[in-house]
Amino acid sequence: MVTAKTPIIIRQTAPLPRIGTHTSRHSTPRRYLDTCPPGAVRRNMKEPALPLKTCPLDRADTPEEVGLSARRLQAISSVFNADVDRRKIPGAVVLVARKGRIAWFEAFGYEHADAPSRPMQRHSVFRIAAMTRPVVGVAALMLMEEGRLALNDPVEHYIPEFARVQVGVETVDPNTGERRLALEPVRRAMTVHDLFRHTSGLTYGQFGDSLVQRQYRENGLMDPGQSNAEMAAKLAALPLQCQPGEVFEYGMSTDVLGRIIEIVSGMNLDRFIAERVTQPLGMHATGFRLIRQDGAGLALPFRDSAMSSALFAYDDDNPPRWHSGGAGLLSTAGDYARFCQMLLNGGVLDCVRLLSRKSVELMLGNHLPPGADYGGSTRGLGINAPLPELGQGHGLAVGVRTERGLCPVPGSVGDFYWGGALGTYFWADPQEQLLAILMLQENDLATRVGYRSLLRNIVYGALED
DSSP states (O other): OOOOOOOOOOOOOSSOOOEEEEOOTTSOOEEEESSOOTTSSOSSTTSOSSOSSOOOOOBOSSGGGGTBOHHHHHHHHHHHHHHHHTTSOSEEEEEEEETTEEEEEEEEEBSSTTOTTSBOOTTOBEEOGGGHHHHHHHHHHHHHHTTSOOTTSBGGGTSGGGGGOEEEEEEEOTTTOOEEEEEEEOSSOOBHHHHHHTOSSOOOGGGOOOHHHHHHHHTTTTOTTSOHHHHHHHHHTSOBSSOTTTEEOOSTHHHHHHHHHHHHHSSOHHHHHIIIIITTTTOTTOBSSOOOOTTOOBOOOOTTSOOOTTSOOOOTTSOOSOOOTTTOOEEOHHHHHHHHHHHHTTSEETTEESSOHHHHHHHTSOOOOTTOEEOTTGGGGGGGOOOGGGTEEEOSSSEEEOSSSOSSSOOOTTOEEEEOTTSOEEEEETTTTEEEEEEEOOOOHHHHHHHHHHHHHHHHHTBOO
């Protein structure tokens, strides 16, 4: 087993006071302090909230201090060490926190299996793929709180090309079997709300073979060399997979939301995320390109495993120009734990408030309309699928659990979660004051899905109060 020894030195203060926001719809936000200890909060948006180094949550002396069994959590090490030894995975990082403190934080194996000189570290960097979405969702909600964006705004209000979009309807010639694509008008305009909850009608070209999805592939919708503006223009020129508001169709909705953030804020998405989200939260290893700290590098899947078709390649010598709002961020377990803890705290961490408590409540509610249908790729999301039969729905950029007893893995009503196409996964449980982060780079779908269920089973099995 390879275990990092990096000390955890930053202690979270509690209770956490509020920082408010005052702005007009088109003005630059001005933040003011309600109550907070002197020196504990940024007083200028251009000043870093914390030293430019990852600042993990405080670590409990033992898991038992936060109501978890160290003996039962040891099963995490047993499984991951065994899987590294038999070369099932190169390595992984697992973090479990409860009541605002880290109970378990271990690294296993290697950043790259073909480089034993690169042991996995707690602060190794991972491509988090779709775990980018909650971060972008929070950024957009911040603009909503400032009056610069609203959920019911039509997307065409920000990107006029979407006013001309139509829906592709596939038919099959009964005589020849030839598939044909007809176009029909949208029944209502696509909204910002639709982008948050994947009811926009947009899809992913790589998750199916409909005639619309073929057009996505032919037009290079996952081109790492494009800008967000170029990506949005390509999408607006193609048919929708389904009518806005009627179907949960997992796709490029959050990428378009990222473009709207750029238009509203006047900043590139990478700059806005850095200045307004990651730097204030002390997530200094998180960004759209690799940020190394203390000798740690980028974790990679096995060299001989096929690249996930869901993502574009990442080359640190030639990083993507595209700041994908749906899949582009790189991060660490410690950084992402800070982001999750901020949401568990109702929008605030270490005296830095990003969102109000009510905005967080809005984000974590189920937003799928009654009677919504589900696209063909939905079941492929596994335990993340927002299906009523699993007791789950979808909030604003996160999946949410809505009922007890239907999902095949333990959790609580109100827990929220998501995972990335390269194996990263998180969930957070407000009822249990619990969060868990799995950082893994694995291209085999069955392998990465299996670890998500395993981790939930072990962590909830370790609860002692």
